[in-house]
Amino acid sequence: MQVSVIGSGAEHEAAAEEIGRLLAERGCVVVTGGLDEVMAAALRGAKAAGGTTLAIVPGELRSEANPWADHVVATGIGHARNLAVVATGDAVIAVGGSWGTLSEIGLAMRLGRPVVILEGGLAVDGVQRAGTPAEAVDAALARLR
Amino acid sequence: MQVSVIGSGAEHEAAAEEIGRLLAERGCVVVTGGLDEVMAAALRGAKAAGGTTLAIVPGELRSEANPWADHVVATGIGHARNLAVVATGDAVIAVGGSWGTLSEIGLAMRLGRPVVILEGGLAVDGVQRAGTPAEAVDAALARLR
Amino acid sequence: MQVSVIGSGAEHEAAAEEIGRLLAERGCVVVTGGLDEVMAAALRGAKAAGGTTLAIVPGELRSEANPWADHVVATGIGHARNLAVVATGDAVIAVGGSWGTLSEIGLAMRLGRPVVILEGGLAVDGVQRAGTPAEAVDAALARLR
Amino acid sequence: MQVSVIGSGAEHEAAAEEIGRLLAERGCVVVTGGLDEVMAAALRGAKAAGGTTLAIVPGELRSEANPWADHVVATGIGHARNLAVVATGDAVIAVGGSWGTLSEIGLAMRLGRPVVILEGGLAVDGVQRAGTPAEAVDAALARLR
Numbered sequence: 366m367q368v369s370v371i372g373s374g375a376e377h378e379a380a381a382e383e384i385g386r387l388l389a390e391r392g393c394v395v396v397t398g399g400l401d402e403v404m405a406a407a408l409r410g411a412k413a414a415g416g417t418t419l420a421i422v423p424g425e426l427r428s429e430a431n432p433w434a435d436h437v438v439a440t441g442i443g444h445a446r447n448l449a450v451v452a453t454g455d456a457v458i459a460v461g462g463s464w465g466t467l468s469e470i471g472l473a474m475r476l477g478r479p480v481v482i483l484e485g486g487l488a489v490d491g492v493q494r495a496g497t498p499a500e501a502v503d504a505a506l507a508r509l510r
Numbered sequence: 511m512q513v514s515v516i517g518s519g520a521e522h523e524a525a526a527e528e529i530g531r532l533l534a535e536r537g538c539v540v541v542t543g544g545l546d547e548v549m550a551a552a553l554r555g556a557k558a559a560g561g562t563t564l565a566i567v568p569g570e571l572r573s574e575a576n577p578w579a580d581h582v583v584a585t586g587i588g589h590a591r592n593l594a595v596v597a598t599g600d601a602v603i604a605v606g607g608s609w610g611t612l613s614e615i616g617l618a619m620r621l622g623r624p625v626v627i628l629e630g631g632l633a634v635d636g637v638q639r640a641g642t643p644a645e646a647v648d649a650a651l652a653r654l655r
Numbered sequence: 656m657q658v659s660v661i662g663s664g665a666e667h668e669a670a671a672e673e674i675g676r677l678l679a680e681r682g683c684v685v686v687t688g689g690l691d692e693v694m695a696a697a698l699r700g701a702k703a704a705g706g707t708t709l710a711i712v713p714g715e716l717r718s719e720a721n722p723w724a725d726h727v728v729a730t731g732i733g734h735a736r737n738l739a740v741v742a743t744g745d746a747v748i749a750v751g752g753s754w755g756t757l758s759e760i761g762l763a764m765r766l767g768r769p770v771v772i773l774e775g776g777l778a779v780d781g782v783q784r785a786g787t788p789a790e791a792v793d794a795a796l797a798r799l800r
Numbered sequence: 801m802q803v804s805v806i807g808s809g810a811e812h813e814a815a816a817e818e819i820g821r822l823l824a825e826r827g828c829v830v831v832t833g834g835l836d837e838v839m840a841a842a843l844r845g846a847k848a849a850g851g852t853t854l855a856i857v858p859g860e861l862r863s864e865a866n867p868w869a870d871h872v873v874a875t876g877i878g879h880a881r882n883l884a885v886v887a888t889g890d891a892v893i894a895v896g897g898s899w900g901t902l903s904e905i906g907l908a909m910r911l912g913r914p915v916v917i918l919e920g921g922l923a924v925d926g927v928q929r930a931g932t933p934a935e936a937v938d939a940a941l942a943r944l945r
Contacts, residue, residue: 419871425887425911436829436854438873439887442732444617445590452860452874464619471613472589476860488635539726564726570742570766581709583728584742587877597715597729621715734907735880754910761903762879780923
């Protein structure tokens with residue numbers, strides 16, 4: 366199973382790290398856009414739990430990714446890589462976030478991916494919400510069974 | 511000036527057509543994703559007013575575009591063409607819409623484009639709204655001065 | 656009809672300009688990647704003949720395009736916009752060029768577009784060649800009938 | 801180290817498999833476009849040697865990848881994913897191939913990636929060639945030191 370964690374905001378890093386850790390403990394590969402804040406924290410949490418991580422970065426160079434990425438895909442397509450980030454997850458969990466995250470939620474829902482927003486993140490009608498990192502992971506994985 | 515009109519929903523076609531017409535009357539090139547409903551109606555309205563229209567379609571074939579497109583760009587990149595649709599507009603007006611439109615609003619805001627949502631469309635915190643097609647066009651163009 | 660002119664190299668600008676002019680005289684919209692050298696010269700030639708021009712640029716800003724573009728599509732996807740450049744042409748003419756041009760020839764052939772290389776340009780087995788700008792335009796348009 | 805293997809043609813599968821195996825023995829992650837023939841054989845060879853494999857597919861579904869992919873990135877951008885395939889490799893080895901492969905060689909050279917073509921593959925001026933799978937792997941890795 367591959368689960369994408371999307372979002373931004375330094376104040377959401379602790380939650381993202383816990384989500385990364387919980388996903389890795391469940392045996393999921395954790396996927397993010399590979400840059401900083403939430404994207405880094407989720408991968409860091411996954412690595413702390415011995416998991417595998419995948420970063421899908423906007424630029425043409427692998428070196429753009431944060432140090433917790435086991436494997437890096439350099440797409441070279443800028444913000445259009447948001448599509449690849451969500452398409453690559455069997456499910457998507459959003460933590461905090463701003464406009465880029467909103468675009469990813471829209472694309473994920475368009476593709477029919479299960480999406481769960483952690484409370485404290487974006488307000489998007491019609492998308493499932495969860496109150497804690499553990500509930501977000503449970504909710505995302507429940508929809509993959 | 512190039513203005514992108516995004517959205518979907520057959521019930522929003524009349525509004526999209528009026529927006530297309532008004533934009534053309536103001537001398538704007540009207541840009542859409544080139545498919546049906548709102549994307550077709552906006553171009554149809556622009557053509558009815560003697561305007562110029564540009565369609566940016568997801569597939570590899572120009573023939574995918576609706577018949578009101580003067581010029582068609584076949585991107586071949588699927589939903590990732592949403593980025594090109596909003597990047598190509600100096601401003602963006604959203605009419606109705608669903609998840610794809612939400613992704614376009616997110617990408618447009620991420621790029622710093624002025625975005626106006628016509629009332630009756632998506633609820634997105636932090637994005638300007640307008641009550642009528644005329645007000646939407648006025649609001650979008652005011653932000654380009 | 657939309658015809659894409661691809662290539663690079665300042666020494667090929669005169670040929671590209673003539674190709675742009677001839678395409679415009681035949682009523683074709685001339686499409687390029689919108690930057691300098693061959694991409695600029697082909698659009699300049701088309702405008703000199705009263706034609707219509709379309710630029711598909713790699714970045715997120717329309718202002719990246721050369722001044723001879725009537726309409727500009729900002730794709731935001733970097734070198735991946737090469738796919739859009741060739742998909743948007745009903746036929747493709749290559750003038751000079753380097754690695755980016757080679758990628759466009761490959762993508763155009765993959766999509767089944769007619770491709771003609773002007774002598775003096777890249778050596779690619781299996782792609783039609785023409786000795787002069789006029790012959791290149793004739794050869795490209797002949798394959799669209 | 802991540803090395804991308806590109807190409808096509810059932811007659812080149814044995815060579816691709818050996819290249820995948822040799823790369824894995826050297827500790828490289830093997831990257832391909834994730835579909836059949838050369839793309840499958842290279843990953844199969846890498847897995848036979850206990851290596852790690854990464855597939856970057858054109859569609860929106862991970863299930864599109866061949867069964868030898870450990871991790872799959874679904875880009876959703878069609879042939880434009882060729883850019884991601886070569887950008888993701890620190891070096892690129894071409895085996896057999898047709899127009900899509902030619903586009904990848906062009907993009908890889910444009911990005912400045914070391915590219916090695918196995919003899920029997922495409923003729924491209926200015927790209928290093930190698931006579932055997934072992935020589936191709938040696939040549940590619942030598943350019944990463």
